[in-house]
Every structure is written in structure tokens, then in C-alpha cells.
Amino acid sequence: MNALKKALGRGEGAGVLPSLIAIVIGLLAGFIVLLVTKPGQALGGFTAILTGGIVDMKSIGQVLYQATPIMLTGLSFAFANKTGLFNIGTAGQFVVGAYAALLVGVKCTFLPGALHWIAALLAAMIAGALWGFIPGILKALRNVNEVISCIIMNYIGMYMVNFLIKETIYFSLKNQSMPVLASANMPKAGLNTLFSTGINMSSLNSGLFVAVIMAVILYVLLEKTVFGYELKACGYNRDAARYAGINENRSIIISMAVAGAMAGLGGALLYLDGSGRGFNVVDVLAPEGFNGVPVALLAMSNPIAVIFSAIFVAYLSVGGLRMQLYEFAPQAIEIIIAIIIYFSALSLLIRGAVASLIAKNRERRGERGNKQAEGGDTQ
Amino acid sequence: MEYIIEMSGITKEFPGVIANDDITLGLRKAEIHALLGENGAGKSTLMSVLFGLYRPDKGIIKKNGDAVNIHGPGDATRLGIGMVHQHFKLVHNFNVLENIILGVETTKNGFLEKDQARERVLELSKQYKLAVNPDDIISDITVGQQQRVEILKMLYRNNEILIFDEPTAVLTPQEIDELMGIMRGLTAEGKSILFITHKLNEIMAVADRCTVLRKGRYVGTVEVSQTTKEELSEMMVGRKVSLQVAKPVRQPGKVILEVSGLTVKNKQSGKNAVDNVSFNVCEGEIVCVAGIEGNGQSELVYALCGMTKADAGSITMNDKNLTGAGIRRRGEEGMAHIPEDRHKHGLILDYNLAYNLVLQSYYSPKFQRAGFLRFNEIYRYADTLIDAYDIRSGKGARTTVRSMSGGNQQKAIVSREIDRDPKLLIAVQPTRGLDVGAIEYIHKQLINQRGKGKGILMVTLELDEALNVSDRILVIYEGRIVADVDAKSVGPQELGLYMSGSRPDGVKKGGGAQ
Incomplete structure (x- = not known):
């Protein structure tokens, strides 16, 4: 954990190389698992998972498409993490956001054109923010551990949305939500045809832009503003933040609400993708919510890095689909993807090592002369 | 001269810093030997070398005249070297006895055999006048008592060479007096003590000899009875200090x-x-x-x-x-406030120096415009404070505060609070x-x-x-x-x-x- 923190602090020294090493180690670990489980098909399966996401334009489009919702849940987790909060409630925030978007998409027929999907996204953000706000306010005012309240909110969210869908926008034939109006869907912006193979178009839409823009906004917010300074101060050291007169309760509440809004937006973008996807009324927590956690950890909670880690995770799952050609069961594929992500995250510890090596070399070269007697007693 | 521990020519280099440069230290049997130096003088590094936490680049360590290799704390323990760290290494929800026997537990048929251990602990605490109750939970006892538990841990392992790393930093005046008494008692029983400190009063009160380090170099070893506080402080700082x-x-x-x-x-x-x-x-x-x-x-x-x-x-x-x-x-x-605990309240250790220097003023119009931080202003201001208050760090305003020495961290806080006028x-x-x-x-x-x-x-x-x-x-x-x-x-x-x-x-x- 310390090594992780150190690596975070030394972003400039470390660069992308250690992350790539981490990913390579993760892939090797995955390959070993394939060898053990099905030696004969291992090479084929491994090639499939590696190339599945980039064989053609459509696959690339699918990767970006699948990356969109987990990019937002990843941002959600990462942002709260910067304030020292463990937002495990992304799944709940995700579904309430999805519901709000679907409700606006189905019911608000009076909204013209582009205003419709914008309103749906805003509704999703507000609903998600509310779902993050509740654990936030409990933590701030009553010091309730946010992990516990977030988990509870996940279940409340899931059952409540299932109930509300049946009450309001139920399509009983398919046991899912009614389809939204066309105007509520995210514009394709030509992305589906750009990323297509022959007549096979990908499902990519402008939701990707929304996610990327959000990542940039959060990055600027955290790194460039007074508000971000306060949030990170609370995350690093709550006592010192308080000492400096920062209202840490306010920071906690806002941070959770913003995190919730991101996850809610992710839910909206998944269901407003224009594919006619309905919300299935089943008692299962949204996996996109939890997938945000590895995405954020792989990115070390850096919003810009979340863009790429989400694409990486989506790339694995698109490639994983192709593994079925080699008779791997979907469950086995999930396991292999999990192992790759797990090892990649673990070996991010390498970042710390590489960063200190770089620093060592630099100091050897340049700063021999003007050394300072600071070595011994630092804490 | 008979030395129980002799370190000669010890050199240890870290990237960019020579923490120990050809240092010599001889510890006689049954003496209290003080190791004096400012923060960053290399005291802790030298002791870490002796305790096996660092391998020296050059130099020899001898015990009773025989050269020894110390590869880790395990080797040090086998050689009878024990250390009380500045921040105690105790398990807070274990009781005193459990902490003392941790790592060297006696067992019978795979079960813990505590009665024997308890007897031995009570015997030791009587012999060395280290009053503790073996059944007290660590988190319930005072810092002074916790330190006694640390000392008992060393005695329980039959250590002969005891290293005390800044033992008085956390104690009240009364507890310091008690500790001095305990240390004298230990040497009377034949133990040898290395006492790391930068407090001159304590050296004058308790030590037999004193070795002074300055900026990683060996300055000299003196008989405490033949020196004065002023002389010691001059050796330590390199100039006269009032x-x-x-x-x-x-x-x-x-x-x-x-x-x-x-x-x-x-x-x-x-x-x-x-x-x-x-x-x-x-x-x-x-x-x-x-x-x-x-x-x-x-x-x-x-x-x-x-x-x-x-x-x-x-x-x-x-x-x-x-x-x-x-x-x-x-x-x-x-109202400005230099807090008691600089790590808990005074600083955000993972922020860099400049960010910490504006911790009380980051929101003022000088350092922000429309909610955006004015980085140029922040770093310019930090540089002026660093110059004016002589705050030393590896990478100037961009140094992560965690990597700075305690004295410079405190200077940073003092400069920030005073500069608020x-x-x-x-x-x-x-x-x-x-x-x-x-x-x-x-x-x-x-x-x-x-x-x-x-x-x-x-x-x-x-x-x-x-x-x-x-x-x-x-x-x-x-x-x-x-x-x-x-x-x-x-x-x-x-x-x-x-x-x-x-x-x-x-x-x-x-x-x-x-």
C-alpha cells in the first residue's frame, strides 16, 4: 500500500512504462492459468483474448463502447478515493441513475430532440448523486462507515429500482423496462459507422465523449482548483485538513455526491446506448458498478488514467468473448480476465521500484556535488 | 582497550547522501555510551547498521575482538544486540507478557506455555527494578511503562548490548529520571548501553562517554566527566551555540x-x-x-x-x-497555531512543501482566482519562505514533505504560521x-x-x-x-x-x- 502511495506521489518520475510492465505480468499470469486449465487450446485462447478487441474496426468500437460505463463507475470510485472514501456503492448509484434516465426517456415525451437525452443524463446524475449523498452525510455527521452504508444502499437501490420499474415503466412481456423514445438515446455522432466492419456496425455512441469529458473535468477539479486541494487534503490527512479550517464534513458529502453522480451517469449511458436495451428486472447487483473498482485501482485513482484502464478492461472482456470459439466456458473467461486485472493491479507495485530506480540514477548523475545531509533521520 | 562492540570505518551511502562516512565507535563493557548528533547526522543510520537493518558499504564490526557479519535483526539478536526504537514496536491489544515473549514463545505440545515466561518476566522486572504488570494491556499503560516493556523484551532475550534510540523524546521529566535510574541499574548488572540522543542534559546526567557525529562524519569521542555542555554542543553543531x-x-x-x-x-x-x-x-x-x-x-x-x-x-x-x-x-x-503533533495536524505529508506552506492561505485571493489555484503564485511564495526561513529539502518547493527531516518539517510549519502575521x-x-x-x-x-x-x-x-x-x-x-x-x-x-x-x-x- 505504501509503495502504491509512493508511486502516486511520483507520477512525473514513473511515466507509463511501469504500468505497461504491470499489464504484461498480468497477461503472463493469465496465460499460465490458460495453460494449466486447457493446454491444447491455451495458445489459441490467449491469442483470441489479445487480438479479439482489435481484429477489426467493429471490435475496437465495441471495446470503446463497453469501456464507457465502467469508465464512469471507475471515475466514481477514484474520485471518492481521493477524499479518502471507499465508495463501494457504485452499483447502487449506477442502477438508480439508470432508472432515472429510463424514466425520463420513456415518460418525458414532451421534451424535444437533444433536450431529451440531456435531461435523461441530468436526471441520472441527480439520482446517483442522491445515492452517494446519503452515505456521505451519514459519514460526515454520524461517522457511519461508508463501506457499510454503501453496501446497504446498493441493495436498497437494486430492489427499489426493480419495484419502481414494475410500477412505472414495465414491459411485462420481456420482464424488463419499456424501450425509451429514440430522442432519449445518445446520438451516434457517426461513431457506429466509423467503427464498423462492412455492414456490421459497432454500438459505439457519443456516450464515450461524455465519459472522457467527465474524466477531464474531474482531473481539473482535483488538480487545479481550491476545491480539489481541500478534497485531497481531507483524503490524505483529515486532522490536518480540519486544523487548516477546511470543512471536512462538507468535503466528504460533496465528494460522495459527485462520485454518485458519475456512477449514475454511467448507468444512463449504458441504457441509452440506442440498442434498445431494457433494464432486466432481476435481483442482481449491477456488475458495471463493481468493475469500476479495479478500473480505478489500475489507474491509481487518476481520472485521466481511468480512461485508459477502462479501455483496457473492456478490451479484455471483448477479447474474452472470442475465447468461446476455443471452448472456454464464459465463467472460465471471467476468471481469466479477473486474474489478468488482479495481477496487473498487484504488479503496479513495480511502479514504486522503477520510480526509485529512476530517481537513483538521476541523482547519481546530476546531484552528487550539492548533496544534503538529509538521509538519516527522515520520517 | 577492551571493547565489547567495535565499529570501525563504517561508511554507508544513500543515493546523493553519504549518511555515514568512515565512522568509528567503540563500546566498552558495562558503560553508557552516548551517541550525539543533530537530526540527519547519521546516528540512526549507524545504529541501523549495527542492528543489521542496513549493510555498510565499507567498514568492520567486531564483537569482543572478533569480526562479525550482521545481515539482519536476527543476527543482531543472536549476538546479544537489542534495540528500543524511538517509536515502540508493541502490539497494542496484547498484554505486557504476550508482547515480551512475542517471537520467542515457549511452547509445550504446541500450546503456549506462559507460566514459565511469566516467572522469568517477574524475576527480571524485580532484578532491574522495571515495575510492570504482565497482565496489563499495552494500550492501557503509560508511555513510560511501554518503554519498560521494550527494555524487558531485550532483557528477556538475554541481550547484553542495548541500543536506546532517543528514549526520552516521549517521556515526562519524572519518567526521564526513572529511565536514567534504570539505565544505571542495567550497567551495574553488566549490560552495555548505546544511548542515541541530542539532549545534552541527559548525556551529562547519565553517560560515561560520548561519541559525536556531524553531517555523517565522526567528530570525536569524549569522556563525559571531562567535558561541558557547551563543548559538546559545539562539537555537535560545529559552531558556538548559545x-x-x-x-x-x-x-x-x-x-x-x-x-x-x-x-x-x-x-x-x-x-x-x-x-x-x-x-x-x-x-x-x-x-x-x-x-x-x-x-x-x-x-x-x-x-x-x-x-x-x-x-x-x-x-x-x-x-x-x-x-x-x-x-x-x-x-x-x-490566531496562528503551531500544533503539538506536526504529522497529525501540522502537515499533509503527501502534499509537497509549497502546498503545505499555503495550507492556511490557499483560499485567499493571492493564491486562487475563480476557484482555480494560482500555481505560479503558490510556488513563488513557497520559494520566498524557503529562502527566508532556510527550510532545507531535496527538491525545494516540490519536495514531498514526508521525505523531509523533522527539523525542516517544523521549520515549514513555523514559517507558515509566523508569515500569516x-x-x-x-x-x-x-x-x-x-x-x-x-x-x-x-x-x-x-x-x-x-x-x-x-x-x-x-x-x-x-x-x-x-x-x-x-x-x-x-x-x-x-x-x-x-x-x-x-x-x-x-x-x-x-x-x-x-x-x-x-x-x-x-x-x-x-x-x-x-
């Missing part, structure tokens, strides 16, 4: 801070941690709150700064009632854990501020500091101010009596501007 603080006479001005009837309840026990306290601080005056740790100083300061709410009483600054004001409001009204400066143990050079520096800064007409409220556990620096001393005992005396007309003995609660009539003597 141990007495030069302080011009100054007449206190009008009252800046007025506290009346302040009461703060302890949240757990419901008792009054601060009990009906009234005092004032004037312009150009250093008022010191002296007392033994845990008598309500922290609670008093927290209430003054707004970090906890007062249960009764009032706080008035510059004729403004700030009793219910928030932390930031108090700061804006001219406060009317009242609350300094809580401002020199805790610092070396002579840094202490001198901080004291000078406080007296400068006094010269500029600021009111200063200093909380300290060190009697010398209270007597040397302040104009007026308030003694706090069990949450009450039991004495309010002129610093010039009081001696350490008298203060000691007030501090232990044996003379509860001091307030009547009055002092300062009432």
Missing part, C-alpha cells in the same frame, strides 16, 4: 487574548479536562503553559483554536468574542524532538515575534524552555491553572512543586499584566 536565549526586556502591551472560565469536558470520562481556566496574554509577551503531559494542555489548546467546543467560559481576542467561532474565523482574526501565536511544544541548532532557531523566531508586539502562548513540557523563553508561566495541573508567576522570579524547584500539584496556591502570587 544555550541561553538572549531576550531583550519588553513591557507587555494591551491584552490580546482573554480567556475566562473556560471548561472542556473529556468526552469519554465526562470529567473536566480543562476546569474553569482564566488567563490572558498581552502584546509583546510570551506566556508559557507548563505542566506534566496529560494535564489538560491539549484540550486547552484545542478549545482555543476551535478544534473542540468549549463546554463553558469565553474566549475573547482583540475585544471580539470568539467562543463559538470556527477554526478558520479564528485564523482570520489573527498573526496577533496571537499559539505554539505547542514547538521544539519537540528537535536538535540544539533547530531549537535555538525556533526560540529566536518566537522572541522576534514578541519583539514585534505579538502575543505568544507557548505550551511546553520542558522546564528549561519555560524558564528561558517565557515572560510569564502558567502551571496547569489536572486541568486547572495552579500558578501564574513571573518567569524571572521562579526557579525549577518551585515550578516542579506546582506541576505535581503539591502547592495549589500559586495563582494568588499573580504576575504579568493583570
